[in-house]
Amino acid sequence: MKNIIRHLSKRGFREEFKEDTSPRTATYTSVREDSSTGSTYKLPLEAKFGKISIALIYFLIVSSSCFASEPLPWQVTFQPPASPIMEELHHFHNFLLYISTAIVLFVAGLLGFVCIRFNAKNNPVPAKFSHNVLIEIIWTVIPIIILVIIAVPSFRILRHAEKIPETDLTIKVVGYQWYWHYIYPDHDNLEFDSVMISDENLKPDQKRLLDVDNRIVIPENATVRFLITAGDVIHSFAVPSLGFKIDAVPGRINETWTRAAKKGVYYGQCSELCGINHGFMPIVIEVVSKEDFDNWVANKNKVAENNGNQKLVAN
Numbered sequence: 092m093k094n095i096i097r098h099l100s101k102r103g104f105r106e107e108f109k110e111d112t113s114p115r116t117a118t119y120t121s122v123r124e125d126s127s128t129g130s131t132y133k134l135p136l137e138a139k140f141g142k143i144s145i146a147l148i149y150f151l152i153v154s155s156s157c158f159a160s161e162p163l164p165w166q167v168t169f170q171p172p173a174s175p176i177m178e179e180l181h182h183f184h185n186f187l188l189y190i191s192t193a194i195v196l197f198v199a200g201l202l203g204f205v206c207i208r209f210n211a212k213n214n215p216v217p218a219k220f221s222h223n224v225l226i227e228i229i230w231t232v233i234p235i236i237i238l239v240i241i242a243v244p245s246f247r248i249l250r251h252a253e254k255i256p257e258t259d260l261t262i263k264v265v266g267y268q269w270y271w272h273y274i275y276p277d278h279d280n281l282e283f284d285s286v287m288i289s290d291e292n293l294k295p296d297q298k299r300l301l302d303v304d305n306r307i308v309i310p311e312n313a314t315v316r317f318l319i320t321a322g323d324v325i326h327s328f329a330v331p332s333l334g335f336k337i338d339a340v341p342g343r344i345n346e347t348w349t350r351a352a353k354k355g356v357y358y359g360q361c362s363e364l365c366g367i368n369h370g371f372m373p374i375v376i377e378v379v380s381k382e383d384f385d386n387w388v389a390n391k392n393k394v395a396e397n398n399g400n401q402k403l404v405a406n
Contacts, residue, residue, distance in 0.1 A: 161298065161301060161356075161357075161358045162301075162331075162358070169181055169184065169331065170331050170332045171332065172332065172334065173332040173333055173351050173352060173353060173355065173357060173378075174332070174333045174334050174349045174350055174351055174352065175251075175350055175352075176248070176251065176252050176333075176334035176335065176349070177331075177332060177333060177334030178334075179248045179251065179334075180248060180334050183244055183245070183248060186244070187241065190237065190240070190241070194237075252334075252335070252347070255316055255346065255347075255348045256314055256348065257314065258314045258315065258316040258348065259310070259313040259314050259315065260275075260277060260309060260310070260313055260314070260315045260316070261275075261276055261277055261315075261316045261317075261318065262274070262275055262307065262309075262315060262316070262317050262318070263275075263276060263317075263318045263319075263320075264317055264318065264319045264320070264328050264339065265320055265321065265322055265339070266319075266320070266321040266322070266323075266326030266328065266339035266361065266365070266372070267321070267322045267323055268323050268324065268365060268366050268368065269361075269365070269366065269368035269369065269371055269372045270284055270285060270286045270287070270372065271284070271285045271303075271328075271372065271374060272284050272285070272322075273285060273305075273307055275388070278388045278392070279392055281388060281391050281392055281395065283305045283391070283395075284304075284305065285303045285304065285305045285306070285307070285374075285375070286303060286304050286305075287300065287302070287303055287371050287372065287373050288302050288303060288304055298358070300370070300371065300373065301358045301373045301375070302373070302375060303373055303374075303375050306356075306375040306376065306377045307374070307375065307376045307377065308376075308377045308378075308379060308384060308387050309351060309376060309377075309378055309379075309384065310378070310379060310380065310381045310383075310384040311351055311352070311353060311354050311378050311379065311380060311381075312350065312351070312352065313350065313351075313381070314348060314349075314350045315348060315349055315350070315351075316346060316347075316348045317335075317337070317346060317347050317348065317349070318344050318345075318346050319337050319338075319339045319344065319345045319346065319347070320339055320340065320341065320342075320343060320344045320345070321339040321340055321341045322341065323341060324341065324365050324366065325338060325339065325340050325341070325363050325365065326338070326339040326361050326363050326365050326372070327339060327361055327362035327363035328347075328359070328361070328362075328374065329359045329360060329361070329362040329374070330349075330357050330358070330359030330374055330376055331359060332357040332358075333349045333351060333357055333359075333376065334349065335347045335348075335349060336362055338363060339363075351376070351378040353378065354378050354379060354380065355377075355378055356375060356376070356377050356378075357375070357376045357377075357378070358373060358374065358375055359373065359374035359375075359376070360372065360373055360374060361373075361374070
């Protein structure tokens with residue numbers, strides 16, 4: 092909230108915004124400095140911007156969820172893109188939004204014009220005709236042109252997503268009811284399960300219904316190929332910020348790829364109804380530096396080796 096208001100204040104204001112935590116008012120006030128006297132005085136935002144502007148500010152706060160790498164309440168658009176494919180999908184979505192908006196405005200305007208111009212009051216004697224060749228050609232050709240304009244970039248994105256470039260890392264993903272199993276074939280077949288953290292085990296800095304006990308870890312700017320299958324029923328491996336959603340089908344291996352451009356933690360979910368706990372199969376991908384990734388692999392392998400030795404001793 093403060094960052095948004097501070098941005099507004101740069102447009103000709105020199106002031107500091109403070110939150111009034113009083114339960115009665117629960118609003119924000121601005122502290123303006125008088126350059127001539129050096130004194131300060133409070134000005135309620137309602138008086139400064141008006142109630143409509145305040146509503147707009149709160150809307151911006153809510154819609155700012157689109158800048159998060161996770162799903163948030165009242166999110167109105169995509170999560171920010173973090174891979175080349177998602178960048179293209181994001182731009183394509185915005186491009187389609189312009190076309191869709193233009194069509195809606197045109198149809199609504201045309202409908203309003205017809206309702207007014209040709210109602211019984213303004214047009215008591217209706218025209219009697221069955222067709223108009225020119226209009227029929229126009230309303231056939233224009234939709235075809237629009238569909239071609241949409242299809243060309245769509246096919247280009249599909250081809251880009253299907254064509255897997257030379258990879259730096261391969262990860263095998265196996266879906267089960269109701270958890271994920273990951274294997275790193277390039278790193279001594281390192282493998283582990285990934286299960287959602289229950290509410291009773293959730294730490295304060297972890298996200299409910301999203302965080303897992305073992306994350307996928309990949310290096311930044313590395314091309315990663317995912318080989319995806321399932322061990323029981325059909326699941327779907329999907330991470331919106333990275334721009335992929337691939338079905339995990341028993342007895343079949345599907346593949347996709349990604350290249351995370353920046354460090355961060357990206358959240359996804361199983362996106363295919365797979366049983367009673369379908370909604371509790373989160374996916375978490377953490378993108379780290381190459382050095383941190385190598386250290387993570389070494390630590391994971393060391394833990395796996397120690398666990399294996401303990402099992403041998405127990406046997």
